[in-house]
Amino acid sequence: MEPTTHTLTTPDGTVISYTVFEGADPAVVILHGLAGSSREHLPTARALGGRRVVLVDQRGHGRSTRTPSDLSREAFVSDVAAVIDAVAELGITAPVDLVGQSMGAHTAMLVAAAHPEKVRRLVLLECDEGSGSAEEHKDLGDWLRAWPVPFADREAALAHLGDGALAQAWTADLEQRPDGLYPRFHADVMVDTIRAVAVPRWEEWESVEAPTLAVYAKGGMFTEEQKQRFVSRGRNVTRVDLAEGTHDAHLDAFEEWIAVLSEFLAQRG
Template sequence: MDTHTGNATTPDGTRLTYRDHHAPDSQHPPLLLLHGLAGHMGEWDDLLPLLLADGHRVITYDARGHGASTRRPPDMTRASAVRDVTTLIEELSLPTPVTLLGQSLGGHTAFLTAAAHPHLVDSLILVEAGPAGPSPDLPTEIATWLDSWPTPFTSLSSAAAFLGHEAWARGLEEREDGHHPRWDRDTMLAAVAELSTRAYWPQWARVACPTLVVRGAKGTMRKAEMTRMARTTRGGTDTDRPPTSAPAPDPHRGHRGRGPRRTPGPAAPLARGGTDVPRGEERHMTGPRSPVPVPASRAYCRASASQFRQT
């Protein structure tokens, strides 16, 4: 694996720190991975070996206001997040169209990008992300959640215990007095401000590419939202449920018990070591055509290859 770390500069001067991971023999569209609110690109690290082994070029990045990217950017609107995606595609000269995989707020950015720039997006994987709204209580809920973090954390292990997974703790900044988040509270609230006042169903209706929507059994996305998404896509719809088996450990549970119901929070890895899909997890596939499957986990790849291949 060849990995390059660099920075891209957006039109408003925001620095985006990224990692570009090259598989030896890339056979699929590039994958651009988008983390959730208060997260960081390292949350995808456990998933990378699986995607690279399947022949993907994978790009991860810290969203504006997060991690190693500009901490206090001049703009935190949804439109600015979409421009960040197009900036990375252009500056890295990625062969288009690409596949976007986003969790929560990152998934929201992903489908807005597909709606605004359909020629750039081959397919979408949305994990706990959709167009529902408005959510007027969301800023207050997010503020309460952020304020509940006992920062600074005395150790990475205490951070992992509170946040629910070591991947979240890896994104903290170590200082003399402990481990701190690499984001500012007001910037996080600015990132979700628009979600409190509007829904994004018109944008979702413009998404024409194949889309896999993943709703966790212990997640926050409502089933009614997923069902409506399947009914309002421009293309045909394929609805399916993965095979049930012994449930894998759910790294989201620690956070979900503390955060608000609609928190677009950090993403834990989607799968570890080829474990199966947690029992009761649902997925919806929408779109007028089906690409070669993008394995959000080995379980999805093995269980869904026949449904998601071009026919």
């Protein structure tokens, strides 16, 4: 059966798009990272061996509202909780297994803290409690604004972005408009979003009770000190280090990622 795409509208008028793959419960809800979209997790959804999977375009990303009025972490959390409630009408009942990468992992962590009744298991790929500097945020914004959009075609996009796994995911997701191809996000929205993600959320992290898998890649963005500190302050955390991959290990260490994800989600309790 082909996946179905749905939308919901939040109280602040933001439209959230999500895609449902039919299969066995408990459902797996997956959240992408900053400047990504649910599209990059299509291979993960298809690899989960008959599980029901929900892929969410978080606010400001993908096919959801690109310029929402509220970019607080609380707004992102509320959106995910609303999706979990909405899919209950499709016969998908909580708790779900909640998976996120990077910014999406940070969102997932906060959802598990705010709504423990909705989360059975939690998987965080390349995540910490919140970090990053104003200089890093400025550099990110400058780089995103420098993309020569619209791209004439996907070959032109790859020529600018490179041929890495993340660049290929971005290129595949470009939106066709009459004058060319555009990314499915706005640079200023991304900068405002990551500023909120950078604020440490230790209180929330230390309150998460769901069994948690923290996954880090060999070439990820966090130092060993950051990883150890984060994992040690969680309540019920298993850490797995991938032998390969970057911060986007769901793309460039896919087989290893699927193996550790599937094993953890198959556990009971």
